[in-house]
Amino acid sequence: MERSVVIAGFGGQGVILAGKILAQAAMDSGLAVTWLPSYGPEMRGGTANCTVVMAQESVGSPIVDEPTALIAMNLPSLDKFERTVASGGAIIVNSSLIDRDIEREDLAVTKLPLNDLGASVGNMRAINMIALGGYLKATGAVTLEVVKDAMAHMLEKGGKSKFIQLNVKALDAGYNAAQFRP
Amino acid sequence: MGEKVLMRGNEVIAEAAIRAGCQCYFAYPITPQAELLEHMAENMPRLGRTFVQAESELAAISMVYGAASVGVRTMTSSSSPGISLKQEGISYLAGSSLPAVIVNVVRGGPGLGDIAPSQCDYFQATKGGGHGDYHMIVLGPSTVPEAGTLTMLAFDLADKYRTPVMILADGMLGQMMEPVDLPDPVDITTLPKKEWATTGAKGRDPNIILSFDLDPEVLKQMNLELQRRYRKIERDEVRYxxxxxxxxxxxxxxxxxxxxxxxxxxxxxxxxxxxxxxxxxxxxxxxxxxxxxxxxxxxxxxxxxxxxxxxxxxxxxxxxxxxxxxxxxxxxxxxxxxxxxxxxxxxxxxx
Structure with missing residues (x-):
């Protein structure tokens, strides 16, 4: 079975890093994986997104017509990608910034007030990890533990160890706030 | 082989070049291959090798010509508009029978185009983008791991046939990340010696490297030798x-x-x-x-x-x-x- 997720939001919301951490965790879980960023001029202050594809054996196309999940961190991302999600797939929406309902009725919707949760964990820059935690609970794509390890490893390598605790807290906050959907 | 690491295509090409024993890398930055140059900037000096961010693409390919002439493994990289600027140098490399690796992380064209993935430089790469009756070997990696193995191969083929070899990638391959099992580094002291290189003529006749002769009969013979080599490459190096x-x-x-x-x-x-x-x-x-x-x-x-x-x-x-x-x-x-x-x-x- 192939899983794919589009993580989309404003530049600065950390969607690119969230995708990298998920990809690293997928690799650490023994899965084949690709991570593909948007790298156009839209990255400068506009919207950014990345696509992660995970499979047991090998990943063919790194771009997908119908991702099995979408993490929409803002309204333009939801507007752009809602219609593309595969039927039966999952949507994680940032209800702090998106006040409209999801039009699709064939998707499992997880609404997370990312900005409010960000304030409660004490740092707005951790909302990408809150969203990722929610995605993990909603899809079971990889385990929360392996994602925490991947995140800690990547922050360590980048000389940012002091942010590991915050991001663990953020992953937990998103995971605990979301509903499990088998 | 070590354990798997998650890397961008651009970084894997750069790291594979280092592991293939690339001693001198010259380039001018351009999207979407910037991470390749960055990886080289970070690692080549640390290894005691040469990294030069040249003042232009023409300068970079000319530096490659110089480094290749003295027999070291050398590479340059760019993206479409920059590769167009390098065509004169590639023709000279081919004419002078110099081994070098050129990476093109192709983006949309023609002209300045955009920075998105494209395969619109196929003609330029495979049919001779510079002047004269020449070919270079062109390798088209399809995945990030293959970008690594084909870069290693590119250096071997360049040396074996004394020819420029191009890695023809694209923006998507350059930007995406995938797990890769990096190839073991080559021990460059075990590579065949380049007797033709201009390394100083003390105690021997000088080696001369040039792509120029005013006598058409002599230049014809040089061309025939190139063509013989191309026929051998066509016979022995086809991969699919x-x-x-x-x-x-x-x-x-x-x-x-x-x-x-x-x-x-x-x-x-x-x-x-x-x-x-x-x-x-x-x-x-x-x-x-x-x-x-x-x-x-x-x-x-x-x-x-x-x-x-x-x-x-x-x-x-x-x-x-x-x-x-x-x-x-x-x-x-x-x-x-x-x-x-x-x-x-x-x-x-x-x-």
Whole structure:
């Protein structure tokens, strides 16, 4: 079975890093994986997104017509990608910034007030990890533990160890706030 | 081989070049290959090797000419508009029989184009973008790990045939990340000695490297020698991959990123009962004419898919001739064909 997720939001919301951490965790879980960023001029202050594809054996196309999940961190991302999600797939929406309902009725919707949760964990820059935690609970794509390890490893390598605790807290906050959907 | 690491295509090409023993790297930055240059900037000086961010693409390719002349493994990289600027130098490298590796992380063109993935430089790479009767070996990696193995191979082939070799990638391959098992480093002291290199003539006759002779008869002989070498490369170095072609009625001919996307299309088509296969040239020059000719004798349709207006399509039609239908599907300007888009094209030919 192939899983794919589009993580989309404003530049600065950390969607690119969230995708990298998920990809690293997928690799650490023994899965084949690709991570593909948007790298156009839209990255400068506009919207950014990345696509992660995970499979047991090998990943063919790194771009997908119908991702099995979408993490929409803002309204333009939801507007752009809602219609593309595969039927039966999952949507994680940032209800702090998106006040409209999801039009699709064939998707499992997880609404997370990312900005409010960000304030409660004490740092707005951790909302990408809150969203990722929610995605993990909603899809079971990889385990929360392996994602925490991947995140800690990547922050360590980048000389940012002091942010590991915050991001663990953020992953937990998103995971605990979301509903499990088998 | 070590354990797997998650790396960008651009970084893997750079790291593979380092592990292949590249001693001198010269380049001028351009998107979408900037991470390649950055990886070299970070690691080459640390290893005591040479990294120069040149003042221009022309300067960089000329520095490659100099480094190749003294016999060290050398590389430059750029993206489409920058590669156009390097064509004079590539022609000189070919004319002087100098080994070098040139990486083109192709973006949309023509002109300044954009920074999105494209395969619109196929003609330039495979048919001689510079002047004169020359070819260079052109390798088209399809995945991030393969970008590494083909970069290692590029250095070996360059030395073996004393020719420039191009890695023809694209923006998507350069930017995406994938787990990769990095190849072991080459011990450069074990490489064959380059007796022709201009390393100082103390105690021997001078070696002379140039692509110039005013006597047409002499220049003709030099050209004949190049052509003999090209025929040998065509005979011995053709590489390609076939996937699910055994029972295929339709075959997609695609290389690089497009071939990788086509692998998903194979699965989708098979689920719908369409007998679809894939023919993927790995060497774009020399093109695998014979293998595709053979394959075309037992299929109905060879559908070429490219991120271009139909450049490799010309080589596909040369190989297939009238043995099968040869339709084309392409996207231009940095638009990447999606699996569903390709599948819809395939369905036009499935009966």
């Amino acid at each position: 991959e076939e996937a699910q072609t055994e029972d295929a009625q339709i075959v997609i001919a695609a290389y690089g990123t497009t071939a990788r996307i086509a692998k998903t299309v194979l699965r989708m088509a098979r689920d719908e009962g369409i007998k679809l296969g894939l023919f993927r040239p790995i060497t774009l020059w020399p093109f695998p004419y014979e293998a595709l000719k053979k394959l075309s004798q037992r299929v109905q349709t060879v559908l070429t898919v490219e991120m271009s207006a139909g450049q490799m399509w010309e080589d596909v039609r040369l190989a297939v001739a009238e043995r099968a239908d040869t339709p084309f599907y392409g996207e231009m300007g940095g638009v990447v064909p999606t699996p569903r888009g390709i599948l819809n094209e395939v369905k036009k030919y499935a009966h």
